[in-house]
Amino acid sequence: MADDIVLPAGKAKTLIENTCTECHGLDQVVNNAMSSDAWRTTVKSMVKKGATLSPEEIDTVVDYLSVYFAPEKVNVNTSAAPELQAALGITPAEAAAVVQYRKDNGNFKDLAGLQKVAGLDAKKIDAKKDLIVF
Numbered sequence: 131m132a133d134d135i136v137l138p139a140g141k142a143k144t145l146i147e148n149t150c151t152e153c154h155g156l157d158q159v160v161n162n163a164m165s166s167d168a169w170r171t172t173v174k175s176m177v178k179k180g181a182t183l184s185p186e187e188i189d190t191v192v193d194y195l196s197v198y199f200a201p202e203k204v205n206v207n208t209s210a211a212p213e214l215q216a217a218l219g220i221t222p223a224e225a226a227a228v229v230q231y232r233k234d235n236g237n238f239k240d241l242a243g244l245q246k247v248a249g250l251d252a253k254k255i256d257a258k259k260d261l262i263v264f
């Protein structure tokens with residue numbers, strides 16, 4: 131229930147509780163997991179709709195939401211193919227190629243190493259780089 135939602139303590143907690151509930155419940159906010167860029171776009175679109183936040187307050191809210199409501203990270207050295215597929219938005223064939231490469235060559239050390247996997251779309255990986263851990 132929207133009324134039962136308790137936000138984690140932080141600089142933007144009260145701001146969000148006061149401002150972001152003018153038009154919809156907090157459930158609308160917390161049922162999301164987004165990158166910092168995506169939160170910025172969303173919060174700015176809320177301001178266009180009528181949310182009253184100063185530019186500094188937008189920064190505070192975006193920083194807070196990007197920490198507590200971030201997409202889950204994926205470890206490319208330990209995750210199984212289906213997890214890689216879901217988290218990185220890659221095809222089953224690409225996920226299988228990552229797992230095979232890892233078996234043959236050992237753990238990935240960095241993004242550049244991961245992008246060497248034959249058959250893997252480097253652009254897709256680049257787009258998700260903030261979610262990848264080694």
Ligand code: HEC
Pocket residue numbers: 146149150151152153154158159162172173175176179180181182183191
């Ligand atoms: C002036 C009204 C208003 C305020 C204030 C507001 N929103 Fe929204 N928000 C909307 C509307 C309208 C939608 C569209 C969906 C709906 O109708 O429930 C929406 C949808 C959303 C969504 C769903 C994704 C999307 O883009 O449709 C998120 C996330 C969201 N709001 C976050 C926030 C946050 C964070 C704040 C506080 C910074 C906020 N909202 C304040 C009006 C508002």
